[in-house]
Amino acid sequence: MTRQARFLILLGPLLLLLVAAYLVPFLGIMRWSVTLPEPGLGQYRTALTDPLVLGVIWRTLRICALVTVCAVLGAYAITLVWVRGSPGWRLFAELAILIPFWISVLTRAFGWLALLSNRGLINTWLQSLGILSEPLALVRNEFGVVVGMVHFLIPFAAFPLASAIRSVDERVLLAARGMGASRARVFWQVFVPMTAPGILGAALVVFVFSLGFFVTPALLGGGRSVLVAELIYTRVLQSPDWGLAAAISMIMMIAVGGLLVVILKQARRGTGI
Template sequence: MHKPLSSLSFLVLAGPLLAFLTLVYLIPFLGVAQWSITLPEPGLTQYQRLAGDPLVLSVFLRTFRICAMVTVLTVIAAYMIAYVWVRGTPLQQRLAELCILIPFWISVLTRAFGWLALLSNRGLVNSWLQSLGFISQPLTLVRNEFGVIVGMTHFLIPFAVFPLASAMRSLDERVFLAARGMGAGPLRIFWSVFVPMTFSGIIGATLIVFVFALGFFVTPAILGGGRSVMVAELIYLRMFQSPDWGLGAAISVTLVVIVAVLMGLLFRYARLGDTGVSK
């Protein structure tokens, strides 16, 4: 058994990281929180405006709707890729690794413009569909929620693969042998044994994807074309174009609080400490 770290050892090892996180994240956040209750005048006026502004509320609802759809699609796609990566043939595993790693080498801006080139009215997808005779008029695939969901899902799939693959690799093969011995077929084993045993990885992937999606800015701004504004873009507009720093700061603080509450609920009810995220 490993001997627990002493308090001094913990401070020596974790102190620099804690100091860095305090300097880079906590202090700026406290500054933004101060703006939310002091600009343009002291009080909770900005939070009252936030709660009563139909535009802000509609943006929050759109953000949660898009993030929920992106999370579902991302986790499903990542589950399939992780399954091939863990349980496929050596060739299939190498191909899956390429699908997982190559997106990390391409910037989010490049990927967003790549999807814009593919999905725009004169893009490759519409051009192919028209040339093949499937459609007579271009489909509206960007500057709407569909384009935002496609771009965000593509970006987030690799991040969801890792906790899922970690959960899959930790499974005991003897359980599957026992299921086969009891007469269960491959499909029954997958749905009744494999998927429930990887539930912790699914929860971990869901947390990662949903929290990341809440803060997306570049992809919705490019693929949404200003017609599918999400919370991060709204904060930017309030801070740098209105400018309305007090309301922008209040929206920022509210978003951080929502993320913290979601993480707290998942830590409490989904036993996140036992998922692939923490391994």
């Protein structure tokens, strides 16, 4: 048996799993989008002209972009401590990154409800100190959704950033310092550009993950900041309108795929890969 044949035999189960888990459902959704409730492209026309659907798609992209920026910035700061800090701070940062993986998304969402609700810890504390007379609206709006999603996604952004930060050549930084550049200038003009691949990778991971969020926006948004995943859920299980849900899914997949292709092309052009 040749080496290539052994490789295909070992890889076969994984390929079958991927086909069963991803390709078959994808083809099913594609078929529903053009066959339910009747054959044609009517559901795509509805999805692209319905103000409600367009509003939800725009809100989803806007919130996901904001979450991506905030999560990558937060992850960059904590990853710097994790990779380049003192041993004590490294341990603290590592625990801060790894412990959230042991806590379910539902538990985290309820935790933020306990903190941010009108009778939550933050509003109660601020009112007891006399800083506020009325509670702040921190949940059941976009602010609560963004906070919950950023908290969940920061650990996922930390790993590609850690890889990029560890690969930075210290000699380049020392050379920049030797040429008279300040620490701030070395950081912004040398260090950050050298970690650009990690920033891009973290941003792509966070953005793609955030598009499929359901539990966190549903709980912290309170039905007032509906995202695409929640809209698809209601169209499948509550309306029901499976054809429109499938069409919305396909539109989002095509839009995100095209966006990722453009971003990757621009990144390769900028890095010369």
